[in-house]
Amino acid sequence: MEESALGLVLIPLLAVMAPLLARLIGPVLRIPVVVFELILGILVGPALLGWVHPTEILHALSEFGLAMLFFLAGTEIDFAGIGRKSLTRASLGWLFSIVLGIGVGFLIAPGDGMIVVAIALSSTALGTLMPILRDAGELGSPFGKAVTAIGTVGEFLPLIAISIFLSVRSAPLATVILLVFVVLALLAVYAARRIPHGRFHAFVNATLHTSAQFGIRFVLLLVASLVALSVVLDLDMLLGAFVAGAVWRIVMSSASKEDAEQVESKLEGIAFGFLVPIFFIYTGVTFDLKALLASPMAMALVPLLLIALLVIRGLAAQFSATEGMSRRDRSALALLAATGLPIIVAVTGIGVDNGMLQSDIAAALVGAGMLSVLLYPLIGMTIRGERAAVQAKSLQGEL
Template identity: 30%
Template sequence: MFFITILIILLSTKLAGDLSVRAGQPAVVGKLIIGVIIGPALLGWIDNSEMIDELSEIGVLLLMFIAGLETDLDELKRSFKSSMAVATGGILLPFAGGYLVGTWIGMDTPHAIFLGLLLSATSVSISVQSLKELDMMKSRESTTILGAAIIDDIMVVVLLAFVMSIFGGEEVNLALVISKKFLFFIAAGFMIWKGAKWVMKLLAPLRVTESVISAGLIVCFFLAFVAEQLGVAGIIGAFAAGLAISQTSYKEEVEHKLEPIAYAIFVPIFFVSVGFSVSFDGIGDQIGLIAILTIVAILTKLLGSGLGARLTGFSTRSSLGIGSGMVSRGEVALIIATIGLESGLLEQEYFTVLVVVVIFTTLVTPFLLKMVFRDKEVIRGSAEGK
């Protein structure tokens, strides 16, 4: 059964991606939608499983690793101010929007605060693929989005720890949480500075098949592991690993050999698995709330992050593009929702609603990016002129 599952996923994602491109949209749109169609929500051909979850996690790690390989580290440093503004705006406005909706539907203060925090999360894995398809990965906008996503992840995790320590019914050592984040950046910084070069020089010359790509993947999974152990999303560790390898002479070979591995099987499984989380059972009475939360989630992140970009020198269209790239909540918000459910800060009746909202924000992101960046040469020209 496992082999037929993989067969269906690969065939359906490739066909759906092709149809999406023919319709003038990024291929990732079709891959996300086909996950909803063949998953439990509609046809039920494939049920989510632990194996699919594990393979999809490898897919998103490889996707972010490739993004790191293609990112200009110097440009990332230059974009720090813009990234900080984008991340801050992309947290403040969604937090306020989520809190207000929470109080409006009758949540008490702790639950409304948690809802605002959940809507503040960002996951740019889908945005990365859309930007790659639009040939925008080396642009200033893309670099700002990636930098903002890292900052957003750290800020939201620290805020989550703070909220859990006050309302979650358990003691959380904030100093320890912040220290662990600091340790991750030390580890990532060391790997970017010297560590990755040492690992590659040690392992790449081994007289075994594909030693270079294996060495690169060792760095990728090592930093993803370190990130998760220190309370940072594994995708941030994978992205940092890509940055580290990009500073070595092995960058081109790793990238050239990794893309066929990633895009042949692991990344398609990740895209289609996003749709597997959608379920339409028992949400008939919640359609209004889903619509409101989805609109709030999209607009607050689009406007909040976009305003941060605009205030730091981007043109209006570029700012909207950056805001669009921050809209997807992805797996980061799903993890936070699960934590909220376990701690009592998110009631079961709202869990499914928020899962659907997260999926909708993920589905709409490629459409928004395509709309804004359809004339990317004009966008690049305006950005370079700033």
């Protein structure tokens, strides 16, 4: 009980420390806040200081945080803005990734683990990249749209693969169940597009600054409903959270800009101010550092898997490179596409729980994912250059 109480105090403390450390080091080196959250989680976890241990309540809050991360990623996706052509090219790139990933998986985890490794190495952390792109003013630029297309496919298709190939059911039955979910999701999207939103938006506006907070309550219901549907159908819960984000974007597309921004701000406050930091810190707490350090092979795999992420996702990203992109932009695109962690954490957890993957190999994959979050966005945005970011901000201002 005392350990649980200590964790409930320390994790919010670490969540406060992480942005302070990022700001302190910012003038010298721009490091994403999630990196500090992961490192602090490892520091206080069982592997080092042993101040925080996994508990049911922290695990549940972490799962909510991961769901909200994917929900927000879903809200950021403008399918019309990205374009069918960009999504098609990104999908072809992902298929290329999964083939290369299977090859790597065959070498380090033959058998069922091969699929786990392939899915992990074919993912891109869209939810982690979106705040970086937003802060740099890149969301509306051709470069930002290319990264968004790659990230959308790099989160959605791995979730589909998890639901089909890592389900307890046979692959044909899992595919049928997935199709049932897709049909229900499409019905939700259709309803969101067709049902008049006037009264809904009016009620959201009327409760924006009251204790009712109808808009936020509705979002939580939407996320809970689609996540619950995913769980009932034995699909990955993140699939439901992702679709919930896409549905919510459609619902709010006809709202006034001011109302939409206020609701978005409140949701980001709940997610990035509360739940998402818990997920990243708890990922650090539960990171099996002992298994990694005890296995020389796993230690050697970490840099190799980090390079594999860059090669596999970096080459796939070139399918999405637009005409006129410079070599620097293509390099930056490759580095951002190779940034992966949430899917890696989720899929390796499934692999270990189902006996498909050894814990040391899983730790090596998660370790590579952590390093990718630390290194690749930093190097990629540096290569992209400050001038490009300023131009992107100016372009958005003109529009």
